[in-house]
Amino acid sequence: MTLEELHQLFLAHPTICTDTRKITKNCIFFALKGQNFNGNAFAEEALKKGAAYAIIDEEEHKTSVNCLVFDNVLETLQQLASLHRNKNKVKVIALTGSNGKTTTKELINKVLSKKYNTIATIGNLNNHIGVPLTLLSINENTEIAIVEMGANHKQEISFLSKIAQPDFGYITNFGKAHLEGFGGIEGVIEGKSELYDHLISNDKHVFMNGDDDVQQEKLKSYIKKIGFSTKDHQYYNISFIEANPFVVLEVEGHQIKTQLIGKYNFPNCCAAVLMGKYFNVPLSDIKTALESYVPQNNRSQIIDKNGFQIILDAYNANPSSTKAALENFKNMTAQEKTLILGDMFELGKDAAKEHQAIADLAKKLGFTNVFLVGEIFFQVQTPFKKLKSFNDLRSELEHSPLKKGTFLIKGSRGMALERTLDFLKV
Template identity: 70%
Template sequence: MTMKQLHELFLEHPVICTDTRKITKNCLFFALKGPNFNGNAFAKDALEKGAAYAVIDEEEYNASGQYILCQNVLDTLQELALYHRKQSKARIIGLTGSNGKTTTKELINAVLSKTYRTIATQGNLNNHIGVPLTLLSITKDTEIAIVEMGANHKKEIAFLSNIAQPDFGYITNFGKAHLEGFGSVEGVIEGKSELYDHLMTHDKYIFMNADDPIQAEKLGSYVKKMGFSTEDHQYYNIQYMGANPYVVLEAEGTRMETQLIGKYNFPNCCAAIVMGKYFNVPLEDIKAALEAYAPQNNRSQIMEKNGHHIILDAYNANPTSMRAALENFNLMEASNKVLIIGDMFELGQTATEEHQAIADLAAGLDFNSVYLVGENFFGTTTTLNTYRSFDNLKQHLAKNPLPKGTLLIKGSRGMALERVLELL
């Protein structure tokens, strides 16, 4: 079957499923493989549950006309996404960075959807499987698609950019994330910059944080760009008015009061504003979108439980985002500040050094109680409370309940520190 024929079949059955637990009637099932599973073995089950066709890559499973045999299912999914993207008239915004990608994506989508029919990456489906699935969710009515791209090693963003073929792009920042794969902060900069490299090579449009010296240097002579700045008036000027705890900003004399905590969310808001301006979204609609957006899914969520005022930021963590969160929490006006932070993953050889630095920072800030959780924090030299595992923390809190106050919970996804809520 040619890619053109497969694409015609996809247009007849425009829902892609890769998990037999989520099969919808008349979908196309792609039998992807993983370290511990072979999707080919589930193809029959997918068809029995209502899938129209199953795309497989092992001859022994090719039992009827409902099976589409290819050389490699993942490659075929990616090639189909690229083919579909080339047929689409939607404008694609590519988005990457070390921190704030998902929040920025949601803010951009909130702003642009005020004027356009948009789609955006669901959750953080931002890898070599998620990006193709996002592209394949573009319909004939879609005008703008915001495609988030994640990476933990070099060449990954370049690969995803070749599939997405973005017309526009933005990098949130360059931080200490996935150092195990990138090797160093310089490796992070090189890897994330592959999005800008792709855009410049293809003479596409770039959005930038002009106050970021790395972006300013890299894009200094590039013409097709629009940036934001708090000071440089050759770019779109946005003023930071404070965050106690929510970010307040001002653009063109219009005050915007968001539901996002921390100064680190200010540039995320700015990116959404500057894209809204580029795409001619009225400023009052931009303001309405930013003020209505409330974070979800353990990303700087603010909640109350049993007398505790909680900032739940347990979706992910790296040294850059952890430092920003602690410094912001330190500046907040709140009573009885309690800090519970968990290990930061994928730091490679820098793990010991980076966890010690965060432990030292936490010890030097003004918190009433601090709890460090995980093998790496347990190994630090500190006077703070350390717990080798979540279960150890749980045992301690069962005997010594947390006092009522304001609680910041942050750690890498693998630490699953949202479980602390069950202990309150």
């Protein structure tokens, strides 16, 4: 069977499943492989549960004429997604960056959906499987697709760009994330910039933060750039008003009062405003969209519980995002501030140095009630309370309950610090 013929089958059965626990009637099951599983072994089960076809790459698992054998299931999924993207008259906006990708994607989608039929990456399904699945959710009514791209090593963004073939792109920032895979901050800049490299080489449009020195340098001679800035009048000007705790910005004399905390979310809002203006969304609709967006999934959420005000930013953490969160927390008007910080992962040889820097920053900013959680933080030199594991934190707080106040909880996903909410009691 050719890729074109598979695409025709997909149009007749436009739902893709990669997990037999989530099979829907008449879907197409792609038998992907992982470190601990072989999807080929589940092809027969997928068909019995109602899948119309199963795409496999091991002939011995062909138990039905509805098992279609290709050379490589993952590559077939990626090629099908790229073909499908090309057959639809849809504008694709790709975005990547070290911090704020998912929030920015949600904000852009919120704004553009005021005028257009949009689809966007679900959650943070932004890798070599998630990007194809997003593209395959495009249908004949889709006008704009917003595709988030994640990476933890070089050439990954370049590869995803070739699959998605974006018409527009935006990089949120370049920060100290995935240093282990990228080999340092210069590697991060080089890796994330692969999106701009792809767009420039294909003469496509680039959205940019005109206040970001790296982006300024990268795009200084490129004509097809659309930027925002707080000061440079060659770009669309947006003013930062405050973040105490919620971000307020001013656009064309109108204040937009968001439900996003932290000055670090200001450029994320600006990107959504910029794209809204570019695609002719009325400013009143842009304002409504941004003001109605409420963050979820442990991303800068504000939660009131048992007399505690909690800034829950426990979805992920790296040195850049943690530094920004600490500086924002310092500037917030609140009493009895407490920090609960968890280990930051994927920092490789820089892990010890970066954790020490965060502990030093917390001290420099004047925080006194600080809990550092995790095996890496446990090694730093600091006057703060150090706890080797989450269970140690639980024991500490159950033995010595905290006073009411305002808390910042931040750590990498693997730390799952949102569990702290379960035992914050007066």
